[in-house]
């Protein structure tokens with residue numbers, strides 16, 4: 143079974159992270175599958191909206207750390223960057239149902255979704271600094287815009303998880319539900335959207351985002367350059383090695 147499931151029915155394209163044994167961490171192959179599925183959903187006139195979902199116990203543990211160690215993204219055409227540009231520019235509504243941990247890109251991809259529904263077990267975190275890295279997905283621009291500078295600095299400098307109710311308060315999620323209901327609720331909202339005129343949905347989203355997309359892409363590009371360099375530096379190598387060896391990282395000499 144594929145690690146990304148893509149299913150289209152009644153105008154709704156549902157993309158499911160399906161690698162639960164590895165906490166839905168995302169490999170380069172999975173980013174490529176996601177980027178291709180988004181492009182197909184964009185091109186298919188029958189698709190009205192896209193839903194991202196994981197499992198009731200975990201949305202995504204973020205980038206696969208083994209991949210970070212062994213095949214870090216090398217160019218701006220790497221699958222992760224294709225995926226990020228895809229969600230930042232996707233013209234139709236993007237919805238997410240999030241339960242359990244949403245780490246790194248598991249949280250930052252939500253900044254590009256239009257509607258987010260969370261299980262009350264959702265735990266969001268952006269632990270880039272703890273991994274010797276910097277923010278990605280334009281989170282260094284969008285997180286302070288969304289929650290204000292000081293809360294953004296707390297989330298991005300400390301990298302500690304915050305729960306669904308806190309995410310609701312800062313505007314990252316639209317509604318908190320029991321975990322068993324989040325995916326169904328997101329599908330019900332998707333059905334409502336799919337019944338609306340697509341031209342009006344697309345034009346409304348374009349106007350909502352107008353003026354910001356260029357800035358978002360520029361920030362993603364600058365972050366991507368730093369992130370790509372930092373992946374190969376000693377702090378990140380120590381953090382990844384520590385994760386693989388299940389020990390605490392030692393940054394005292396770095």
Ligand code: COA
Pocket residue numbers: 163164165167168202203204205206207208243245246247269270273
């Ligand atoms: N990359 C690769 N493998 C990962 C992973 C990741 N990001 N996150 C989890 N896994 C794997 C673990 O290595 C483990 O594999 P194993 O069973 O072969 O040993 C399995 O998934 C289960 O993970 P585990 O840590 O035991 O689950 P948990 O319930 O105790 O914790 C998390 C869940 C998500 C809190 C924890 O796995 C975690 O913090 N992961 C790393 C998140 C991260 O830093 N991501 C990068 C962000 S940029």
